[in-house]
Amino acid sequence: MATTTTTAPGQPTTLVGKAALEVDDRLIVAGPVRRTLNKVFPDHWSFLLGEIALYAFVVLLLSGTYLTFFYDATMTEVTYQGSYAAMRGIEMSAAFESSLDISFDVRGGLLIRQMHHWAALLFVAAICVHLLRIFFTGAFRRPRETNWFIGVALLVLAMLEGFAGYTLPDDLLSGTGLRIFSAVFLSIPVIGTWVYFTVFGGDFPGELIIGRLYILHVLIIPAILLALIALHLLILVKQKHTQFPGAGRTEHNVVGNRLFPTFAGKATALFFIVFGLCAALGGLVQINPFWLFGPYNPAQVSAGSQPDWYIGFVDGGSRIFPPWEIVLWGYHIPPVLWGALGIPGVMFTLLALYPIIERKLTGDTASHHLLQRPRDVPVRTSLGMMAITAYVVLWISGGNDVIAEKFDISLNAMTWFGRIGFLVLPPIAYWITYRICLGLERHDREVLEHGIETGVIRRLPSGEFIEVHQPLGPVDEHGHGQLAYGGASVPKKMNQVGGARRAIKGFFSPIEEPAEVQRQAELEARGLESEQASRELTGSGRPSEGGRPSEGGRPQQEPRD
Amino acid sequence: MTTTEHGPGSAGGDDTSGPLHGGPDAEHSPEQLAAMDRTELDRLGARYDGVEVLHVDPVPPPGSPLDKKNTRLVTLWFALAGLFAVAFLVIYAGSGWFLPSWEWEIGGSTWSAIYTPLLGATMGASLICIGVGLVLYVKKLLPHETAVQDKHDGSHFDRVTTGATLMSGLDNSGLPRRKVLLGTIGVMGAAFGAMLIAPLGGLIKNPNTGNPLGTTPWAEGVRLLREDGTPVRPGDQQVGSLETVFPAVEGGNRAADAAVMLIRLRPDQMATLVTAEGREDYGYGDYIAYSKICTHAGCPVSLYEQETSRILCPCHQSQFDVTQGAKPVFGPATRSLPQLPITVDDEGYFRARGDFPEPVGPSFWNIGRLD
Numbered sequence: 001m002a003t004t005t006t007t008a009p010g011q012p013t014t015l016v017g018k019a020a021l022e023v024d025d026r027l028i029v030a031g032p033v034r035r036t037l038n039k040v041f042p043d044h045w046s047f048l049l050g051e052i053a054l055y056a057f058v059v060l061l062l063s064g065t066y067l068t069f070f071y072d073a074t075m076t077e078v079t080y081q082g083s084y085a086a087m088r089g090i091e092m093s094a095a096f097e098s099s100l101d102i103s104f105d106v107r108g109g110l111l112i113r114q115m116h117h118w119a120a121l122l123f124v125a126a127i128c129v130h131l132l133r134i135f136f137t138g139a140f141r142r143p144r145e146t147n148w149f150i151g152v153a154l155l156v157l158a159m160l161e162g163f164a165g166y167t168l169p170d171d172l173l174s175g176t177g178l179r180i181f182s183a184v185f186l187s188i189p190v191i192g193t194w195v196y197f198t199v200f201g202g203d204f205p206g207e208l209i210i211g212r213l214y215i216l217h218v219l220i221i222p223a224i225l226l227a228l229i230a231l232h233l234l235i236l237v238k239q240k241h242t243q244f245p246g247a248g249r250t251e252h253n254v255v256g257n258r259l260f261p262t263f264a265g266k267a268t269a270l271f272f273i274v275f276g277l278c279a280a281l282g283g284l285v286q287i288n289p290f291w292l293f294g295p296y297n298p299a300q301v302s303a304g305s306q307p308d309w310y311i312g313f314v315d316g317g318s319r320i321f322p323p324w325e326i327v328l329w330g331y332h333i334p335p336v337l338w339g340a341l342g343i344p345g346v347m348f349t350l351l352a353l354y355p356i357i358e359r360k361l362t363g364d365t366a367s368h369h370l371l372q373r374p375r376d377v378p379v380r381t382s383l384g385m386m387a388i389t390a391y392v393v394l395w396i397s398g399g400n401d402v403i404a405e406k407f408d409i410s411l412n413a414m415t416w417f418g419r420i421g422f423l424v425l426p427p428i429a430y431w432i433t434y435r436i437c438l439g440l441e442r443h444d445r446e447v448l449e450h451g452i453e454t455g456v457i458r459r460l461p462s463g464e465f466i467e468v469h470q471p472l473g474p475v476d477e478h479g480h481g482q483l484a485y486g487g488a489s490v491p492k493k494m495n496q497v498g499g500a501r502r503a504i505k506g507f508f509s510p511i512e513e514p515a516e517v518q519r520q521a522e523l524e525a526r527g528l529e530s531e532q533a534s535r536e537l538t539g540s541g542r543p544s545e546g547g548r549p550s551e552g553g554r555p556q557q558e559p560r561d
Numbered sequence: 562m563t564t565t566e567h568g569p570g571s572a573g574g575d576d577t578s579g580p581l582h583g584g585p586d587a588e589h590s591p592e593q594l595a596a597m598d599r600t601e602l603d604r605l606g607a608r609y610d611g612v613e614v615l616h617v618d619p620v621p622p623p624g625s626p627l628d629k630k631n632t633r634l635v636t637l638w639f640a641l642a643g644l645f646a647v648a649f650l651v652i653y654a655g656s657g658w659f660l661p662s663w664e665w666e667i668g669g670s671t672w673s674a675i676y677t678p679l680l681g682a683t684m685g686a687s688l689i690c691i692g693v694g695l696v697l698y699v700k701k702l703l704p705h706e707t708a709v710q711d712k713h714d715g716s717h718f719d720r721v722t723t724g725a726t727l728m729s730g731l732d733n734s735g736l737p738r739r740k741v742l743l744g745t746i747g748v749m750g751a752a753f754g755a756m757l758i759a760p761l762g763g764l765i766k767n768p769n770t771g772n773p774l775g776t777t778p779w780a781e782g783v784r785l786l787r788e789d790g791t792p793v794r795p796g797d798q799q800v801g802s803l804e805t806v807f808p809a810v811e812g813g814n815r816a817a818d819a820a821v822m823l824i825r826l827r828p829d830q831m832a833t834l835v836t837a838e839g840r841e842d843y844g845y846g847d848y849i850a851y852s853k854i855c856t857h858a859g860c861p862v863s864l865y866e867q868e869t870s871r872i873l874c875p876c877h878q879s880q881f882d883v884t885q886g887a888k889p890v891f892g893p894a895t896r897s898l899p900q901l902p903i904t905v906d907d908e909g910y911f912r913a914r915g916d917f918p919e920p921v922g923p924s925f926w927n928i929g930r931l932d
Contacts, residue, residue, distance in 0.1 A: 009591045009592045009594070009595035010591040010592075010594050010595040034606050034609075034610065035610045038606065038607045038610040038612045038710075039610075039612075039710070040612055040708045040709065040710035083664060083665075083666070084665075085666065085667050086667060104664070104665060105664075107653070107656075107663060108653055108677075108680055110677045111677050111680045111681050111684070114677075114681075115681070176860055176876065179817075179858070179859045179860060180858040180859065180860065180876060182859060182923075183857070183858035183859045183922070183923035184858070186923050186924075186925040187923065187924065187925060188926075189926050190926055191926075192925045192926050193768035193769070193774060193925050193926065193927065194765065194766075194767075194768055196768065196925075197765075197766035197767065197768040198764050198765050198766055201764070201766060202766055202773070203773045203774070203817065203818075204817045204859070205817055240710070240712050248615075248709065251712075252711060252712050252713075253709050253710060253711055253712055254709065254710045254712060255615075255707065255708070255709045256707075256708065257706060257707075257708065258607070258612065258614075258706065258708050261699075261703060262699055262703060262705075262706060265695055265696075265698060265699040265703065266695075266696065266699050268695055269691075269692045269693070269694075269695035269696045269699065270692065271692070272688045272689065272691040272692035272695065273688070273689055273692035273693070275688045275692075276684070276685045276686070276687070276688030276689035276690075276691075276692060277685065277689065278685075279681055279684040279685040279688055280681050280682060280684075280685025280686070280689070281681070281685070282681050282685075283677050283678050283679070283680050283681005283682055283684065283685065284678050284681050284682055284685070297815070298815070298816070298817040298818075298820060298854075298861065299788075299805055299807070299814070299819075299820035299853060299861050300861060300863070301860050301861045301863055301875055301876065302875070303863075303864060303875045304875070305860075305875055305876060315876075315877070318857075318858060318877050318893060319877045319878055319892070319893065320893075321893050322893065323879075323889060323892065323893050323894060323895045324895070325895035325896070325924060327929070330927075330929040330930050331926050331927060331929070331930070332924045332925065332926060332927075332928050332929060333926070334857075334895065334923060334924035334925070335857075335893050335895060336857060336858050336893065336923065336924075339893060340858075367714075369712060400878070401875065401878060411873075411878055412878075412891055415878060415891070415892065505627065511626055511627060511630050512626075512627065
């Protein structure tokens with residue numbers, strides 16, 4: 001075979017090259033590796049939101065593994081003798097004792113514990129923001145419905161994982177949350193008491209629940225999360241990433257950076273920044289100081305008890321739901337069922353089914369790889385804002401006692417605000433969003449038709465004053481622009497189409513020769529005509545990018561649809 | 562190149578390797594590839610992956626002031642990252658060695674109080690510096706490349722051939738016509754699946770054995786104890802105040818459903834006191850006792866506002882009026898807090914006259930139907 005002759009052309013001569021050949025001879029990976037390195041990723045800041053969630057998950061796995069070396073998930077009653085003087089001699093569960101030990105007796109343990117908690121908050125937050133990006137740009141449309149379902153499942157699992165996690169210290173705050181959860185289990189019609197006894201292994205709290213939550217938290221849910229994340233990414237790679245419309249971007253291509261080295265460099269940078277943010281927060285910003293709350297005691301609670309942020313809306317739903325207990329032939333359905341299970345259940349069901357609902361309503365069953373601007377789909381955008389408003393009302397209601405106290409508002413008024421607001425504010429949000437979308441759409445069309453307002457006022461011979469408009473492209477005999485709207489952002493300021501000169505680089509003192517920059521800019525402007533044909537695909541076509549002063553302030557080529 | 566195999570398992574004769582990988586290797590001989598430079602090879606490979614590099618914005622030429630400045634900048638950030646990492650190591654390992662101890666005590670040293678913040682700040686700064694350095698590296702030192710990759714729809718050929726393979730396999734198995742076998746496999750599968758999950762049945766607990774949801778540790782003659790275990794006498798409490806008491810049984814102060822609020826009413830509250838029928842004797846003098854466990858979601862209702870006679874649950878803000886049988890007057894709770902019948906024993910201490918007349922805590926499906 002050819003590999004046996006060392007003199008053949010193209011044979012590696014360097015040590016690394018020879019080693020690589022040895023590897024490929026055995027594993028035959030050169031082809032797949034090249035395909036991976038060459039994979040093109042579109043470039044937009046909003047495509048990094050999901051990555052933030054992914055990196056937060058990595059931080060969670062690393063810091064969480066560390067914590068398991070010290071945590072003891074048993075509910076055996078012990079008397080604390082550790083180094084935190086304020087708790088010495090107090091009866092508590094071994095779980096709480098080991099949590100105190102991580103915080104006070106393990107060198108650097110508090111940092112890792114708080115880093116873990118912050119990363120968890122960031123994880124769910126990043127998932128939510130990522131989900132909103134997907135929703136408002138229509139990235140969930142065919143063929144990506146599967147990844148939408150997986151994403152919704154990931155969000156629900158992440159919330160459960162977070163709940164299980166912050167319950168593990170078995171402190172007064174989390175124990176109170178667990179008790180509320182037990183009431184939710186109990187409220188399920190017909191099988192509620194059975195579910196409750198099964199989950200707790202008897203009456204609340206029993207001696208099993210912390211151990212069970214622990215195995216859920218460190219094994220079962222993370223394993224499912226990991227599998228679903230892997231599937232989520234595999235499907236993403238297989239289907240290729242969506243991109244915003246722009247010059248050269250079609251339904252059948254992806255314009256951006258290759259994985260190696262640009263995208264890989266940026267992604268790694270983001271990982272380090274996310275990791276660093278979690279570490280900085282974990283060290284500098286106290287979170288869940290359970291040594292101030294004390295061990296769980298069913299007879300105690302502190303005012304202003306709040307769950308982690310992502311459970312807040314469930315709590316809010318329980319707070320504002322009216323005291324309606326349904327009694328049928330002596331059987332009861334308590335209101336906590338609707339507030340804590342019903343509202344989130346409906347919300348997540350609608351969320352998961354949204355791609356199907358939209359497909360049914362619009363009849364749009366085509367595949368889409370180009371994203372939409374939220375303004376171009378006013379109904380969806382307004383529905384999204386409506387859902388966000390309802391969520392925020394619930395979320396605010398979850399902390400209505402804190403707001404009532406801090407702002408000196410009647411607590412009952414806050415509850416009524418939540419009850420009325422939950423019903424009234426979402427439709428108002430829908431209406432306002434719809435009007436804003438239409439206004440933005442019309443303004444885009446107006447600029448395309450009449451050009452950009454230059455701020456230059458000209459006096460006509462007749463004495464009339466007019467503002468000069470800069471057309472974005474060819475105009476017809478009436479001076480109206482002939483460009484059609486292409487779903488991409490329309491420049492609305494002269495600076496976005498090269499109205500400003502490129503800034504000279506240098507923070508304190510210029511590091512470029514102003515004259516040289518000027519000369520280059522002129523050269524570029526002159527070279528533009530000849531280059532136009534080849535540049536058709538290269539400019540992102542989104543004038544807000546192309547015309548950035550840092551990119552030379554080249555006069556923007558005519559945007560095309 | 563061919564070889565003749567005579568080893569075990571060989572069918573004998575010539576064992577010839579097929580074409581290496583089809584397309585690219587056939588089209589490009591090693592000699593042709595050797596004649597190309599790196600960029601050309603890179604672009605050639607990219608084309609095979611459906612990628613076209615459209616445009617490369619060159620970086621500042623090596624040695625130019627801008628290039629030097631950019632290199633210095635990136636180097637600076639990586640150097641900072643290294644410095645912060647070293648600072649972390651020094652703080653982490655040096656505390657209690659050549660630095661003050663890290664172990665925190667109430668009123669302890671400043672160092673122990675800033676130990677964790679310093680660790681977080683240095684570790685975070687180090688990681689963020691690496692991140693910033695990498696961003697600057699990509700933005701300032703790498704050529705900006707715009708590439709476009711084709712996106713393909715599913716292949717009709719693949720669909721048809723894969724479908725044929727699957728269906729012919731199914732046909733060959735004969736399962737569709739062997740109805741009895743198919744039916745048996747279905748039933749077997751269901752039974753097998755049920756067998757696999759059956760052991761989870763060990764988790765199930767019957768909530769109806771011994772009525773645990775309808776009873777508490779309180780019983781006839783059980784004394785009311787404070788958290789510290791001391792019994793309570795009439796007159797111990799100030800008028801208008803509330804005290805949490807527990808049953809005088811083993812573990813009574815830790816039981817989830819036993820906490821009771823013993824309330825001493827003011828005279829004006831006594832005047833407006835409404836008692837349910839048949840419960841006129843549940844209180845003792847100006848004392849009444851209610852379960853502390855909220856009937857909404859089981860939190861301890863703890864915030865007693867004397868002036869309005871209201872007890873507020875801090876979890877979901879249900880409010881109960883103690884002068885009206887602890888009836889819910891606002892918020893999501895639907896049932897009154899159960900009242901504990903109390904009296905005073907021969908030694909002058911409070912004791913219960915029995916368990917609560919109804920279940921304590923949140924409502925559930927058959928709460929009205931417990932024995």
